[in-house]
Amino acid sequence: LLKNAVCVHEEDAGVLWKHHDWRSGEATTRRGRRLVAAFSCTIANYTYGFAFKLGLDGTIEFQCALTGILSLGAFTASEL
DSSP states (O other), rough: OOOOOOOOOEEEEEEEEEEEEEETTTTEEEEEEEEEEEEEEEETEEEEEEEEEEEEEEEEEEEEEEEOOOOOOOGGGGGG
């Protein structure tokens, strides 16, 4: 387990653009890539994951994920 760490990686983003030249008959395709900077943090019994995805076409996408286990319980009158 690493504390205060950030994960940076690259991922495939499908077809970025595709062009067919009708004069020469040549087709060209470029794949899109995204640079992803992600981190997670644990608060109580939940782990939150955050990711910023930067695309070659200038797009910025933010993702937030939540995972954990429900912690059910009751408070006594003195705990309220």
